[in-house]
Amino acid sequence: MQNNQKWKHVFQYIIVLIVAVTIALLVECLIFQFPALRYKQNPIRLNPDGSDDMVQVLVEDELAELTAEEIRSIEVERDNNRILAEYNGEEYVEPEDESLVEKNGTMYRKVKKTTISVDLGNPCYIHKLDLRAPVEESAGYSVVVLKDGKEINSDIYCTIEAKIDAGIANVSEYADAMEIEILSREEIVPEDIEITVSNSFRPNAMRVAFMILLLLMAAILVLEKTALHDKQEWIFAVTCFMMGSLLICGIGTNQVSYDEYVHAKAAYKLSFGTTLEFTESALQMSGNLLPLFNNPEERALIEAYENKNNDFSWADIGSQSRFVRSETRVYYPMAVGFWIGRHLQMGFAETVALAKFGNLLFYILVVFFAIRLAVRYKNIVALIGLLPNNVFLAAALSYDPLVISFLLLGMVLIINEILEPERELTWQNTLLILLSFAIGCQSKPIYVVMALLMLFFGKEKFANRTQMWVFKAAVLVVAGLMIYNIFFPTPTAGSDYHLVSNITYAGDKRNVGTSVMGQIEYIFGNPGVYTLLLLRSMGEMLGRYLLGGTGFFQYGYVGAAPMIATYLVLLVALWLVLFAAKGEKRRGIGIKFILLNILMIFGTAAIVWTSMYVSYTTVGADEIRGVQGRYFIPMFLPFAVCFLNSKLESRLEQHDRSRIVFGVMTVLNMAMIYGMVITKMNI
């Protein structure tokens, strides 16, 4: 009987898969590829070399205003060179850049403007505009599309990537003329420019995969009633893996996560023993220099370029200590992917994807156990595990997923103990809680403050007073040692040891004028001013995220979901913690732990802000730089459980509540994946 049920279940999924694939292919071919079917035409090659009457070219000098980001990066580079010169006892001479011009207090760069006017004669559907030109430094172009002499689209911008000498724009307009304006650092010879407009029938694999997975996830939410009731961790694992896979495949080697190049370098190095082999592509990945793609055509060119430059026969050879630094162990899940990819001689993009899959699978594994171990608040843990920020980071090269997942697991175990005060603390739980914090805080030690909640466990949790005092002393010592390590790190190997370990030079080198010691002196010299700045900054950020302006759910540098998404998830989370499922017995954490939790959250948040002020902000600045909403994700669970109570009960049963939670988080993530990854990079 049970076997029959199992086969019925398998059969159901086979049917669902066939239906999903059929629907996805039909939608792709009949709807998305409709212009290619409707306006069938061969690619048109345009020659700007003067031989074609339809194409006119004009080259002029122009001044292009520098963006704030460009100005900042010039300042940061100069400041770092100044510090290095000062450390080496050399005189710092500021370099002159003749291509920069200052006019009325604004910085400009001298550029060449090449204007190409194209008259296509008969109107045609332009899906893709493929522009190839040999450039030493990346250039940009804009396109104005015209029909019957009228502008129908003037919002098309594209970069000509110097590494592939090409920039392919999505136009998707029915037009008869175009005006292309190229801005480049050096003059481009018109004869060297190749322009092709095309409208080919080319089904999009990423879009098809997206539709299939979306339909599969919908089917899981409909069919898996039992799992939704008592095995939410499995639903989490499957949905998170599907969404993470879409992100990994969709983003490819585009470096769009926070400081991804830093994490990529650390994980790549960890995948080697003492002898490092950096291929040109790996070096570019470590320097944040890999070219970005915006559509499948550019992706194909870039991946070919990366594979060509991933040749180990001319790799840069280096060495590293045979002992791994403790902080870098958090990169092991990614390093395994790099190691496997290299040993299987996979392409560069596939190897990077494998490293990201390592991260994703490890994140899923830890959160899986966090959900499984949570007592009567599994749904809220699943919701946190599926927050778009978390799913995105798990599918990127970053140590944040490891930090977030282990802190989530650690907090789940602590909350379990708080919810059952009469139950004694077992050695298994003691070990698991402390190890979760030890691993989770390895690269971000300040979060260990959260573990201090355990100092307030009542004596009922221990067999006797000795055990209680030793346990609490151990918690205190572990937390103290981790914080001590921030200021006095254990010496590590490396020729920059004396510079790196010199606290006089400590400070984040991505910003101008940072100094750890200088900033600490400033805070102690002006405690009142700093307290006001801290409270104001915290209040302002909370206001921005809750009352408008900034969407909390972000996919790195790709974009953020609108505010409505924040409200929706907040509403669902509040409902989950306030109301128990129908027939479920719940209890609150008690007023003592509510107050302690709030104090701990406020304290940890204040330390996070202060750490960014000390290490990342210019000394004495009246703002705190670099603090992002994602830093507070580990505090969401302790905040949420403050609302747990034994009085309120919803009319919905557990599986319906799970359906709502997973449904909302799936729709939110899939909408963000489609809007930010599929349309911006894969169409």
Next chain:
Amino acid sequence: MKRLKQKLWKPYIILPMLTLFFLAGFIGSYIFPNTVLDTFVINMEEEEDDTEVLLPLSLQEPIVYELNTKGLPMRGIQVGINKRGYAQENTTLVYAVYKEEECISRNVYGVAAGDDIQYVYLPFENYEACIGDIKITFLLETAGDAETYPALMANHAQIEHGKTTAENRPEGEEEKQVALKCSHIYTHDTYPFLYDCRLLTFVFLAASMAVVYPQRSGKEEKHAE
């Protein structure tokens, strides 16, 4: 044996043993540090408009390099040696370190061992004394049958904390300021397992307490109450 194994695998045995293991690692990390080399590149490449100079070694006139170690004991120096196309069999280089005119380290290197152009690490004996203002001399002790002696590589860079003096110079270089192409080598101690061992000592101590006390006394005390 099987009974002993079963007994040892009890958590109240294994957890205290692990605590002691990590405590031993904690203490051992301090007692047996891992010493690593620090390479400070001083002058290894020519500026854009500069050219390399070869300073020939001789049996009589040493090439002298003076520097300040900035308070760190210097473990050795990395220099560029050019064998000038000869095998240089039986040619030995003596490099001595002087502090206040007193020789504090005298060392020998067989030039034939390396390639024609070699960037070789020359470690100092008694390196603890090589601190502060020191002078390193490079002189040939024995020369083989080669017609031309090996040379140290140099250039015309301006070096803040290093002064090179050489009597034997190629034609046209007599009056110019030259700087030895070199890296200063220092060391420092690292403690690769210190961070983990000290944390895990306390993690396993807490876990041990959770199992040992209830096992040995706690439960009985509670029951007695």
